[in-house]
Amino acid sequence: MAMALSSVKVSIERIDSKTFNLENIDIELKGINSAKASIDARLGEANASDYKAMDVRNLHIHCDELLLDKTNIACNAGTLMISNELLTAKQAAMNWQYIPDKNHLDFNLNNLFLLSGQTRLSGKFNDELLSAQMVIDNARLVTEQISNSGVTLPEGVSLEGFLSGQFFFKRTTEDLTVNYQGRIDGLAFSDEAGSYLADSVNADFEGRYQYAGAGHHLERMDLKIASGELLSPFFYTNLSERPLSLYFEKFSMKENELWSLAKMRFQDKAHDLGLKDISGKSASLANGDIVLSRANLEEIYGYYILPVITNDLAQMKTSGELNAKLSFKQGRLNHYDLSLKHGFFIHQPQSNPKKFDIQALEFELSNTETESKANYLSFKKGTLLETIDFGNTAFPLYTGFDSIKLTEPVTMPVFDGDLIIEEFEIANFTSSPSVRFQGLIRPISLSKVTEAFNWPVMTGKISGIIPAVKYRDGNAEFAGTLLVRAFDGNILVKNLKASHLLSAWPVLQADVEFREVDLEKLTETFEFGKITGLLDGGFDQLQLQNWQPTQFDAHFITSEKSSKKRISQRAVDNISNLGGAGVAGALSRSFMRFFDDFGYDRIGFSCQLRDNVCNMSGVEDAESGFYLVKGGGIPRIDVIGHNRHIDWNTLVSRLVNIANSGSPTIQ
Amino acid sequence: MAIINRSGLAFFLLLLLSLTACVTINVYFPAAQAEAAAERIVEEILGEPKAKDSMPDNEDKGASRMQLDSSRLFVAIGRFFISDVHAAQPDFSVNTPEIKRLEASMAKRHAKLKKYYDKGAIGFDNNGLVAWQNQKAVSIKEKGALNSLVKSENNDRNSLYKAIAKANGRPEWEQQVRNVFAGKWAQKAQKGWWYQNSNGQWKQK
Numbered sequence: 001m002a003m004a005l006s007s008v009k010v011s012i013e014r015i016d017s018k019t020f021n022l023e024n025i026d027i028e029l030k031g032i033n034s035a036k037a038s039i040d041a042r043l044g045e046a047n048a049s050d051y052k053a054m055d056v057r058n059l060h061i062h063c064d065e066l067l068l069d070k071t072n073i074a075c076n077a078g079t080l081m082i083s084n085e086l087l088t089a090k091q092a093a094m095n096w097q098y099i100p101d102k103n104h105l106d107f108n109l110n111n112l113f114l115l116s117g118q119t120r121l122s123g124k125f126n127d128e129l130l131s132a133q134m135v136i137d138n139a140r141l142v143t144e145q146i147s148n149s150g151v152t153l154p155e156g157v158s159l160e161g162f163l164s165g166q167f168f169f170k171r172t173t174e175d176l177t178v179n180y181q182g183r184i185d186g187l188a189f190s191d192e193a194g195s196y197l198a199d200s201v202n203a204d205f206e207g208r209y210q211y212a213g214a215g216h217h218l219e220r221m222d223l224k225i226a227s228g229e230l231l232s233p234f235f236y237t238n239l240s241e242r243p244l245s246l247y248f249e250k251f252s253m254k255e256n257e258l259w260s261l262a263k264m265r266f267q268d269k270a271h272d273l274g275l276k277d278i279s280g281k282s283a284s285l286a287n288g289d290i291v292l293s294r295a296n297l298e299e300i301y302g303y304y305i306l307p308v309i310t311n312d313l314a315q316m317k318t319s320g321e322l323n324a325k326l327s328f329k330q331g332r333l334n335h336y337d338l339s340l341k342h343g344f345f346i347h348q349p350q351s352n353p354k355k356f357d358i359q360a361l362e363f364e365l366s367n368t369e370t371e372s373k374a375n376y377l378s379f380k381k382g383t384l385l386e387t388i389d390f391g392n393t394a395f396p397l398y399t400g401f402d403s404i405k406l407t408e409p410v411t412m413p414v415f416d417g418d419l420i421i422e423e424f425e426i427a428n429f430t431s432s433p434s435v436r437f438q439g440l441i442r443p444i445s446l447s448k449v450t451e452a453f454n455w456p457v458m459t460g461k462i463s464g465i466i467p468a469v470k471y472r473d474g475n476a477e478f479a480g481t482l483l484v485r486a487f488d489g490n491i492l493v494k495n496l497k498a499s500h501l502l503s504a505w506p507v508l509q510a511d512v513e514f515r516e517v518d519l520e521k522l523t524e525t526f527e528f529g530k531i532t533g534l535l536d537g538g539f540d541q542l543q544l545q546n547w548q549p550t551q552f553d554a555h556f557i558t559s560e561k562s563s564k565k566r567i568s569q570r571a572v573d574n575i576s577n578l579g580g581a582g583v584a585g586a587l588s589r590s591f592m593r594f595f596d597d598f599g600y601d602r603i604g605f606s607c608q609l610r611d612n613v614c615n616m617s618g619v620e621d622a623e624s625g626f627y628l629v630k631g632g633g634i635p636r637i638d639v640i641g642h643n644r645h646i647d648w649n650t651l652v653s654r655l656v657n658i659a660n661s662g663s664p665t666i667q
Numbered sequence: 668m669a670i671i672n673r674s675g676l677a678f679f680l681l682l683l684l685s686l687t688a689c690v691t692i693n694v695y696f697p698a699a700q701a702e703a704a705a706e707r708i709v710e711e712i713l714g715e716p717k718a719k720d721s722m723p724d725n726e727d728k729g730a731s732r733m734q735l736d737s738s739r740l741f742v743a744i745g746r747f748f749i750s751d752v753h754a755a756q757p758d759f760s761v762n763t764p765e766i767k768r769l770e771a772s773m774a775k776r777h778a779k780l781k782k783y784y785d786k787g788a789i790g791f792d793n794n795g796l797v798a799w800q801n802q803k804a805v806s807i808k809e810k811g812a813l814n815s816l817v818k819s820e821n822n823d824r825n826s827l828y829k830a831i832a833k834a835n836g837r838p839e840w841e842q843q844v845r846n847v848f849a850g851k852w853a854q855k856a857q858k859g860w861w862y863q864n865s866n867g868q869w870k871q872k
Contacts, residue, residue: 194799195814199807229807236811308811310779310819504775505768545764546771 006032021047029066037066039075053149057083061094073098080109085148088113103127115139117163130171139163141187156192161185161201175212177219180205187228201228201239207248215254222247236307242268257282270299278328286331292324297343312347312502319344320361333401338365343379358382365399375399387452390414395424403427415452417444417463434472440465446486450525458525462486475499487525489517489534505546513538516559529571531603533562549609549648557604557619567629567637568597575628575639577654599633605641614646696843700759704831705844705851708761712773713855760834769827776820783813790861790869791852795828795845796821800861800869824848 012025024044031037041061048054063078074097082089089112096107104126112119117139123132141161147153165182182205189198207221227240237244250262260279265272273295278288298319306314320343327335343361360380367375378394391413398405406424423438443461450458467480475498482493496510516534523531537556544550558565604619605628618626622640629639780797783789788804789797797820805813828848832840853862856872864870 193814194802194810197807197810231807231811233811233815236808238808307808308815310812310816500768503768504771505764507764507768545767 006030006034008032019049021045021049032068036064037068038062038064039066053085055085059083063094071099071101073100080112082112085145086115088116115141115145115163123169125171128173130169132169134167134169135165136167136182137164138185154191158190159188161187165205175210177211178209180207180209182206195231195233197229197231199229201230202226203228215252217253218248218251220249221251231308233308235304237304242303244268261288270296280331284331285328287329288327290324290326290328292322295322295324296320297322297340316345316347318346335368336366339363355386356382356384357386365397367399367401369401385453388414388449390419395421402430404429414441415444415448417461418442423468432473434470437469437471438466441484443485456525456527458487459521460485460487471501474501474503476501487517487521490515491517492538506544508542508544508547510542511538511540512542514556516561519558519562523571529574530568530597531566531571533565533600533603534559537604552609553606554609555604555606558600558602565600565632566597567600567603569595572598572629572637572639577657595635598631598635598637600637601630601632602627603629607646609648612648614648614651616641616644616646696837696840697759698843698847701831701844701847702851704759704761705847706855708766708770708827709848709851709855711770712777713857714774714777761831763830763834765830766827766834769823769830773820773823773827776816776823779812779816780820783809783816784857784860787859787861787871788813789817790863791849791856793849793853793863793865793867795849795852796824798863 007028007030009028010026013023015022015025022043022045025042027039027041029037029039039061040063041059043056043059046054046056046059058081060081061078062081063075065076065078067074067076074095076095078094078096080089080092080094082092089109092112093110094108096105098105104124106124107122109119109121112121114134114136118137119139120135121132123130125131139162141159141163143153143158143160146159153159162185163182164185165180167182168179170177170179184201184203184205187198187201187203189196189201191197203223203225205221205223208219209221210217210219223246225239225244225246227243230237230239245265245267247263247265247267248261249264251259252261253259258279258281260277261275262277264275264278266274272293274291274293276289276291278285278290280286280288296319298317300322301316301318321341323337323339325335325337326333340361340363343363344357344359345361346355346357348355358379359382361377362379363375363377365375365377375397376394377397378392380392382390384390393410393412395410396407398407404426406421409423410421412419412421418441420440420442421437422440423436425436427434427436441462441464443463446458446460446462449462450456462484464482464484465480466482467478470477470479476496477498478493478496482496484491484493490513492513492515494511494513496508498506498508500506514535514537516536519531519533519535522535523529535556536559537554540553540555542549542552602619606617607614609615616626618628618641619630620627622638625640625642626644627638628641629637631637780789783805786804787801788799790800792798797817799817802810828841828845829838831844832838853864856862858872860872861869862872
């Protein structure tokens with residue numbers, strides 16, 4: 001006896017597999033042989049052991065108009081209810097058609113919510129092919145849900161925003177491709193340290209993605225960011241002011257973190273940066289070209305880089321047109337062409353109102369691993385501290401991959417003299433840069449130098465030898481003796497060392513020797529009161545901290561070779577004034593006021609500075625003290641010091657008072 | 668004879684002691700001096716008025732001596748006054764160029780950091796460093812600059828604690844120096860600034 005089956009109900013309490021656990025499955029099929037069949041399928045809970053995002057609660061598929069025949073299983077008006085981490089639907093409209101002979105399924109789903117964004121999904125698939133279309137409106141991206149969906153985000157990263165778009169999926173037996181087009185709104189991103197940030201970013205994207213089993217492949221992506229802010233340790237940009245367009249072509253990510261990119265282009269209204277055929281591993285670049293065309297330095301520096309700079313470079317301004325091409329091979333730079341036109345550079349620290357600038361700076365630098373072209377760098381005009389002019393100079397250079405070297409001596413006009421740069425080299429500038437320099441100063445008028453610095457105007461010329469200087473990591477060391485000719489004598493600076501030069505507390509050490517310096521010129525310059533004769537002496541073990549002397553052994557004495565040895569009344573006054581009040585008045589009240597100057601035998605002193613105290617002595621010991629000035633001839637005047645321990649700051653402030661006061665009145 | 672015997676006994680006992688006794692010398696962390704040094708450094712960096720200098724102003728009290736003679740004039744240079752220089756070596760040394768350099772660098776940076784302390788964006792943490800207190804208090808543009816300021820400041824602070832311990836010949840005091848400073852930063856924080864207490868809670872002054 002044949003019995004027609006009109007309804008079937010299957011209930012399964014639990015199915016466990018390695019990857020899935022299903023609970024409470026109920027499927028009920030009614031009216032199988034009637035024109036109006038229906039299906040009601042429920043799944044209480046599905047748990048995926050690997051992906052929490054695949055966990056499903058309360059899946060309910062219902063269809064009242066189920067068409068069941070030999071060639072066709074179809075539902076024209078079904079509903080779907082689902083609750084899942086990413087996907088929810090209370091009453092999604094659903095229809096499908098399944099053709100068992102061809103194993104072909106056609107489906108349409110409406111009113112689904114993917115990450116809370118209204119979603120429409122339709123597609124067809126059979127054994128070989130799946131093609132589907134998904135339209136999402138305002139899906140909400142939230143850090144937690146993204147991590148739960150199986151995408152691994154680095155620890156501490158937070159992400160928020162909205163995604164809308166159309167995605168066209170096509171899966172063949174070989175690969176899966178996705179053509180996409182959409183929009184991101186209000187994207188905010190932050191890494192754990194808050195170093196990489198994005199806020200309120202709105203962008204349009206469009207492109208094509210491919211997955212072929214062996215790795216990911218982004219065929220094309222065009223990203224146009226119209227507003228928002230981006231921050232990294234290297235740049236900041238407000239995209240509302242400066243929209244950005246990024247284009248990627250053929251980006252492939254293979255196993256072992258190997259990647260390649262055929263083309264990348266970064267454009268804003270002023271820049272065009274291109275990368276071509278680059279490849280690398282993880283975050284490092286192995287091969288490829290980076291091309292920067294006609295970049296505007298003022299824009300790049302002023303707009304992108306300046307907001308993240310907090311050191312003294314923040315007071316720098318620069319402009320010019322930079323062109324660059326850098327080629328990498330096996331992780332190393334193996335070719336470059338760099339050129340700058342119309343370069344301008346100005347540095348004006350807040351602490352120092354005087355600026356450093358270079359105008360009309362140009363360079364062309366190029367190198368390949370096999371040949372180095374003749375390179376040069378030139379500028380038309382520059383000033384140091386707003387006052388020292390240096391002129392039109394061109395530097396012939398060898399530029400390697402880790403060094404720059406001057407190929408022949410260069411003469412640079414400075415005031416009415418020259419600075420001759422005999423040697424200049426920067427080595428290891430990619431790892432720990434060191435600079436070597438050696439040169440000569442051809443006579444420059446001291447009057448020009450001193451005027452430029454607003455110092456008391458000095459006469460004479462300054463010239464000298466700058467011995468080999470090595471500079472590395474803020475520390476400079478002079479290999480020989482720095483010789484300066486000034487006040488008709490020689491000033492020799494030996495064992496000169498400077499450490500932490502660019503820090504807030506530079507330390508300088510040197511031994512300075514004075515040989516036969518003309519006292520008349522020296523005292524005239526500093527308006528100390530005229531003294532004639534020659535002075536020998538110097539500072540041994542001089543140490544300056546933050547440009548203030550903290551230690552030295554100074555000793556000065558008039559030279560045996562002095563031909564005319566006179567000291568003016570004003571100079572005696574001033575030396576006396578150093579001792580405090582009273583003495584000067586006494587001198588000018590005495591009959592000695594009738595003499596303009598006096599003869600002397602020797603003038604000298606020594607001062608050993610330690611712990612802010614100057615331990616003094618003079619040319620020789622006196623009965624109760626020491627002679628600072630030992631007189632000679634008639635009338636004879638001796639200046640005797642009594643205190644051997646003098647507070648350094650007090651002494652300096654008295655000297656400053658003398659320099660600042662005008663001529664004393666002698667009545 | 669008895670004396671000799673007694674001396675002999677004493678010598679024997681001393682010998683015995685020297686063979687058996689173990690002498691331990693403990694150098695304790697000079698907390699009070701460290702506190703005083705930290706206070707001075709923190710005040711200098713935060714730009715608070717310093718305690719008035721003890722240098723006496725003796726300028727005019729200088730006794731000058733003058734002898735007049737028909738052929739000789741002695742002009743005695745008036746006495747220069749040596750100020751009250753503390754000649755004694757301090758127990759706790761903070762006077763090396765490296766410490767001075769770090770101090771100067773931090774004092775310079777403080778001018779830029781101050782407004783962010785005022786805004787409550789950053790504060791003093793309980794490890795003697797600067798930390799974010801409220802990321803939302805500054806714009807994203809300021810965050811870039813502030814991130815790098817905080818990084819440099821903390822590098823300097825770490826170097827400072829190390830340098831002070833080293834200047835005293837006790838590198839192992841670094842943590843104690845750090846603790847003293849952590850307390851001092853919190854104590855010297857201005858009204859409205861934030862600091863972290865020893866339990867790690869942020870408090871506003």
